[in-house]
Amino acid sequence: MSAFLRHTLRTSLLRNASIPLRCRPTPAPLPRPMAMFRPVTIKLMSTNVRLPTKPATLQCQIRSVASQVSGRPGSQTLEHAATNVKEELGNSASDLAKVIAGANMTSDAITDHGGESFYGITSKVAHEVPTHLMVLGLSGGIPYIAASGTTLWLAKQAQIAASGAAVKLDPGVALTMLDQALNFQVAYGAVMLASLGALQWGFEMAAYGGHKGYARLGIGLAPMLVAWTSLGMQPMEALVIQWFAFTALWYADSKTTMAGWAPKWYSQYRFYLSILVGTCIIASLAGTSYWGPVAGHGFLSHELDELREQRRQNMPQKHGLIMGPIEAIPAGVDSDRFTRIHDRSKD
Template identity: 55%
Template sequence: MNPLVRPLRSTFNRSPLAARHRLGIRPAVCSTPLLQIRGEASSVGLKPGSQTLSHARQNIKEEAGNSASDLAKMIAGANVYSVKEAQSPGFLGITGSIASEVPKPVLMFGLAGGVPYIGAAATTVYLAHEAGLAAAGQLAHVDPGVAITILDQALNVQVTYGAVMLSFLGALHWGMEFAGLGGYKGYRRLALGAAPVLYAWPTLALDPTMALAAQWAGFTALWWADLKATSAGWTPRWYSQYRFYLSILTGTCILGSLAGITYWGPVGGHGLMDHELRTIRDMRKSLYAEHPETQYGNEMTVLKGDDTFTHLRKTEDIEREQAEKEGKKPEEEEKKNDNE
């Protein structure tokens, strides 16, 4: 028989009853206890997923562990290769696995670099407390102006060191580009290394408190850039986590300094000092309006000027000019003539 006709013949000879029996066959349904529990937890009967408190605690613990694990991966800039060797999938396991890869000299120098910042922040908080006491008159042997000046210098030291740290962290990317770590990236990685320098340098011209706030934002933004660079394979795989915890240290010092200044103060531009300066300025303007010329002793006289400056002149010079205008001799010349 022709093989082309055989399929047609078998089709016409097939029994409808057999077809109905074959259509009625269904695969066996797996009814294991695990699937039954899952079905009950997600059924329309509105039964909760946690039937008892122990189940609820277990679910919360598992969800918290998963969230902590995701947080550790995010901090480390994890990709598919960076956390596969972790002994434990939890937060401590991933963090410890990546931290163990940091070279010891790099870790030691990184921690040592944070010591001056801790010292500068602690000094700033202490001097802010002392300046606040001096401004309130509670320190009899400390001049408020001197205390505020020393505090301002301590803030400038902290701001300067912060600008140096930002510039150094950016320069690390130039070193990675020179070494070809992760391949040569060209202008992109060089621009990433130069951006912190261009950001940190102008902060030196700001008021110390504004400079600290700007540098805190700079450290945060630079860590985010390092996170993206680590995820892209531009840095060692431990670099993002290493930078994160050092940035936490630096940010804590900055926020601690700002909190100490705000709580104790005062510094130039701070609320208490600014209020005192405004009060003195208003008082001086009112006195000048009532007394245009104020004489201090017999030597110097303060003359009222415009809103931007005042005149400080010798009293005898003012008297001589007035006598010349009136056509009279000054009193001193008359006394000399009488003596002669």
């Protein structure tokens, strides 16, 4: 029998066979219960990928963040948008707190203070700052706050006196008092800068974190040079220089804290002092520039002609002006007299 006939006969027999002789399909396995699901770990290129145990449909229902694959926005509704904004703000505040805290931001240290939040991190680090250092450090800023408040008050009084509204206060005296208040604030700020820089010398002498040599000594010397140099400047320019110096010194102290050159709480302790001093400097600069004048030292200097005209209007008696119906005006060129007195109500 040829191969072609053999193949044809076999095919016809299989087609005409009864149903029980046919191959039955393999039944599908029963689904496993949800309780039997276990996390499966797949090692792919030295990276452990942990497969989720929840169904994909459930994950799609509870997902409220943007899809990194499809690029679709995660805020499908206003409720989702509010949730995403709240999460982003919380993460930003937490990152800011970690920057302020420097190196002291371990997860086990903040579990009792609200987790990895701004309050949790800052509260934990603030409790680790020695109480006597915190009290004395913030108390040292009280004279600086008083100096800034005095500067604002005297700037307002100088502006009133220069305009002629205050008869009892001479403009020269008001400007002199304002200049003295600004010089006191600059001098006190220079002392604070030099003291904060000297702390780095103390850490080096105590070999905290090991001897660092000229690197740490240079960090402590730089604010001293800036502080004493600012004493030879005009008060307004000196306050600007000191503001940048306080900010740069806090940044340097934060980096040295993270490097282990200072105690873990030192970065946040310095942050409180920098915020206090920086706010006072900005308030003094803003108030003095807004009200002025500052005896020639202000950024927004007032023109003398405008001040004289304003004083002439507010204090006419001191400038030979007597308001009334009669007015004396220069006579004409053809007149035989120099002054003509007339009634302004009739002319």
